[in-house]
Amino acid sequence: MLTKGTGHGPWPEGYACVVLDTVDSTMTEAARRAPDITRPTWIMAKHQTAARGRRGRAWIVPEGNLNATLIFRPEATPAEAAKRSFLAANALYQALSIYVSADKLALKWPNDVLLSGGKVAGILLESSGSGPFVNWLSIGIGVNLKHTPEGVEGAAFAPTSLAAAGGDVVSPKDFLATLADAYATQEAKLMRLGFDRIRDEWLSKAARLGEVITARTGREDVTGIFDSIDRDGNLVLITGTGPRAIPAADIFFS
Numbered sequence: 001m002l003t004k005g006t007g008h009g010p011w012p013e014g015y016a017c018v019v020l021d022t023v024d025s026t027m028t029e030a031a032r033r034a035p036d037i038t039r040p041t042w043i044m045a046k047h048q049t050a051a052r053g054r055r056g057r058a059w060i061v062p063e064g065n066l067n068a069t070l071i072f073r074p075e076a077t078p079a080e081a082a083k084r085s086f087l088a089a090n091a092l093y094q095a096l097s098i099y100v101s102a103d104k105l106a107l108k109w110p111n112d113v114l115l116s117g118g119k120v121a122g123i124l125l126e127s128s129g130s131g132p133f134v135n136w137l138s139i140g141i142g143v144n145l146k147h148t149p150e151g152v153e154g155a156a157f158a159p160t161s162l163a164a165a166g167g168d169v170v171s172p173k174d175f176l177a178t179l180a181d182a183y184a185t186q187e188a189k190l191m192r193l194g195f196d197r198i199r200d201e202w203l204s205k206a207a208r209l210g211e212v213i214t215a216r217t218g219r220e221d222v223t224g225i226f227d228s229i230d231r232d233g234n235l236v237l238i239t240g241t242g243p244r245a246i247p248a249a250d251i252f253f254s
């Protein structure tokens with residue numbers, strides 16, 4: 001059972017953790033360290049000067065929020081590696097539910113965590129490799145623990161924070177310890193039971209499942225009933241012309 005972690009450890013078996021004061025981005029730092037990584041390593045920074053979000057957006061990081069990247073070598077194809085975003089979302093849901101009532105939390109495809117309807121956490125995946133398997137995978141995670149970022153423009157979901165939603169006070173390092181534990185459990189589940197079980201867990205926490213939503217792909221807006229995610233992690237909408245599997249989009253609720 002997941003319990004509150006402390007930044008003093010222990011870290012999950014086989015994992016390492018590095019805590020830095022200031023970096024440009026923990027994603028960039030992970031890529032710099034990639035050649036020397038011999039075991040899964042969490043890289044946390046108290047401050048980031050050039051944090052990035054999905055689709056080239058900036059990520060605003062007031063002090064007291066979590067900035068961390070897990071880098072490891074998953075021995076997976078790029079498509080298999082990409083499914084790790086669902087593991088990360090499940091782990092975030094579990095970790096956050098230690099500090100705030102779980103009925104306020106929901107997962108939004110592809111990889112956001114909502115708290116009282118606002119975005120409390122985001123996930124960014126990056127990988128490198130030219131063969132059939134990725135050489136390394138980085139899972140970047142930002143969690144608004146203490147502060148709600150200001151100046152976020154054009155977001156489909158307004159940001160919120162654990163503090164704003166009445167959650168417990170927790171330091172980034174203590175939260176990371178809880179999250180690291182939850183993520184290691186997800187990896188073990190993937191190895192033992194396969195992606196279907198990860199997907200089922202994700203779907204059980206999904207926002208607006210069975211309801212009408214809109215996916216903005218960049219080329220078109222697709223509106224339909226949110227039916228499922230498929231075995232590749234695509235969003236499945238039932239539209240007026242039949243089921244559509246959507247690999248990448250921003251989601252809007254009606």
Ligand SMILES: O=C(O)CCCC[C@@H]1SC[C@@H]2NC(=O)N[C@@H]21
Pocket residue numbers: 024025026027028048050051052053054055057059066067068069112121122123124140141142143
């Ligand atoms: O757009 C999103 O929702 C993803 C945001 C990911 C932000 C995190 S903070 C830690 C890591 N370092 C970065 O530069 N980005 C990710």
